[in-house]
Amino acid sequence: MSDPTPTNPGITDAERDELRRHGILLTGLEELYNWGRSHSVWPLNFGLACCAIEMIAASMAKFDIARFGSEVFRPSPRQADLLIVSGTVTKKMAPQVVRLWNQMPEPKYCIAMGACAISGGPFKQGYNVLKGIDRFIPVDIYIPGCPPRPEALLHGLVQLQEKIRNQAIAGPDAPRHLQAEGNCDCPIPECGAHDIEPAQNDALWPKPPELVRPTKT
Amino acid sequence: METLTQLRDRIAALFPAANVVLVTNPSPSAQHALRLDATHARAIATFLRDDPALQLDQCTNVTGIDWPEKEVVDVARTTVADPAGGAPRVVEEKTRRIEPGRLEVVYHLYSIALGHGPVVLRLVTGNRTDAVTLPSLTPVWRSAEFQEREVYDLFGIVFEGHPDLRRILMWDGFKDHPMRRDYREPDDYEWEPTPHGDVLAKAKLHYPAPAPTPAAPSAP
Numbered sequence: 001m002s003d004p005t006p007t008n009p010g011i012t013d014a015e016r017d018e019l020r021r022h023g024i025l026l027t028g029l030e031e032l033y034n035w036g037r038s039h040s041v042w043p044l045n046f047g048l049a050c051c052a053i054e055m056i057a058a059s060m061a062k063f064d065i066a067r068f069g070s071e072v073f074r075p076s077p078r079q080a081d082l083l084i085v086s087g088t089v090t091k092k093m094a095p096q097v098v099r100l101w102n103q104m105p106e107p108k109y110c111i112a113m114g115a116c117a118i119s120g121g122p123f124k125q126g127y128n129v130l131k132g133i134d135r136f137i138p139v140d141i142y143i144p145g146c147p148p149r150p151e152a153l154l155h156g157l158v159q160l161q162e163k164i165r166n167q168a169i170a171g172p173d174a175p176r177h178l179q180a181e182g183n184c185d186c187p188i189p190e191c192g193a194h195d196i197e198p199a200q201n202d203a204l205w206p207k208p209p210e211l212v213r214p215t216k217t
Numbered sequence: 218m219e220t221l222t223q224l225r226d227r228i229a230a231l232f233p234a235a236n237v238v239l240v241t242n243p244s245p246s247a248q249h250a251l252r253l254d255a256t257h258a259r260a261i262a263t264f265l266r267d268d269p270a271l272q273l274d275q276c277t278n279v280t281g282i283d284w285p286e287k288e289v290v291d292v293a294r295t296t297v298a299d300p301a302g303g304a305p306r307v308v309e310e311k312t313r314r315i316e317p318g319r320l321e322v323v324y325h326l327y328s329i330a331l332g333h334g335p336v337v338l339r340l341v342t343g344n345r346t347d348a349v350t351l352p353s354l355t356p357v358w359r360s361a362e363f364q365e366r367e368v369y370d371l372f373g374i375v376f377e378g379h380p381d382l383r384r385i386l387m388w389d390g391f392k393d394h395p396m397r398r399d400y401r402e403p404d405d406y407e408w409e410p411t412p413h414g415d416v417l418a419k420a421k422l423h424y425p426a427p428a429p430t431p432a433a434p435s436a437p
Contacts, residue, residue: 091388092386092387092388119407125415126402127400127402127403128387128395131405131407191388191391192390193391193393194391194392194393194403195405200405
């Protein structure tokens with residue numbers, strides 16, 4: 001199968017690096033755009049529990065998240081690109097977290113930091129803790145740990161930058177904000193009489209698989 | 218500080234109508250308690266705070282206990298002499314009774330001024346459903362305010378005279394009391410690779426129904 005329009009009509013990466021060494025910078029719009037985006041990810045100034053302490057440590061001089069262009073913790077969701085869910089999300093807090101996510105403009109990303117934000121962590125079997133924020137909002141990066149060290153958060157941020165750099169700016173693989181019908185307003189759950197309602201966003205969080213061991217009853 | 222027995226006797230002399238019971242704690246901690254009746258609880262609490270020999274001016278801890286209804290077997294042993302002149306027999310007589318369910322609040326009191334404590338107070342409700350009102354001791358010890366709210370939130374004990382009795386951990390529209398023994402949390406099941414214990418019991422509710430056993434072929 002020969003494609004009439006070759007995907008790489010120009011030069012190879014090795015040739016481009018060779019040119020770069022000689023002071024000639026070749027780039028494309030997509031690369032430039034994503035390079036700019038990936039190095040100015042502004043997180044929301046928002047902490048929930050002990051993971052927030054590690055997030056604060058990551059922003060201070062010793063770990064210095066500013067090295068990656070993310071030192072501008074915005075106090076308003078309207079100016080933030082990144083929601084770091086740093087800590088336990090109680091069911092009482094979950095509607096507010098989803099509301100903050102909805103208030104952030106696209107393009108926006110979400111990092112679930114720590115065991116609690118991923119799955120409920122040590123409080124998973126409790127009555128008042130959400131079993132993972134990915135039941136309600138789309139999560140890009142999961143950082144395990146209890147809490148993760150600041151290095152782990154920085155690694156997660158670097159992974160997110162890698163993800164941003166590899167996003168296409170057109171076509172079906174384009175991020176949500178470049179899709180015509182891209183919409184990521186998540187329905188805000190309500191605190192009901194016994195649980196939050198609904199208990200999950202069905203569009204994001206598929207039903208758990210049925211157990212495959214029918215013989216074990 | 219005087220012993221708890223002496224304290225109980227002094228309270229009984231001062232409040233003749235009050236029913237003060239010394240509840241012993243058989244565990245190694247041996248933190249015996251005074252069980253007060255609801256009517257006189259606040260007057261006795263004020264006395265404990267203001268008495269110059271006690272000066273229990275700090276309430277460090279308020280918590281709740283849920284006692285569901287349970288069946289208790291009392292064993293009464295009687296020695297019966299053998300009419301034939303042998304060794305006497307021990308006859309066990311078992312009686313079953315239903316211990317009614319109730320809720321309990323526990324207060325731990327210390328004295329900063331005199332450096333003694335703790336004195337443990339207990340208050341018991343009538344039952345677990347409708348007679349769950351107890352007097353609030355927040356007017357006596359301000360530090361009990363948030364903890365009484367927590368007991369109200371998690372156990373459902375209503376404190377009469379509390380200045381601001383609202384839920385403190387769960388949201389206002391929540392109807393249950395999660396620390397009660399009969400509380401069942403919502404079934405937000407999630408697949409787990411190796412469930413065990415309570416998680417396995419919950420997971421079993423989501424196991425597919427067993428296939429119906431094929432009927433035995435009838436004889437031709």
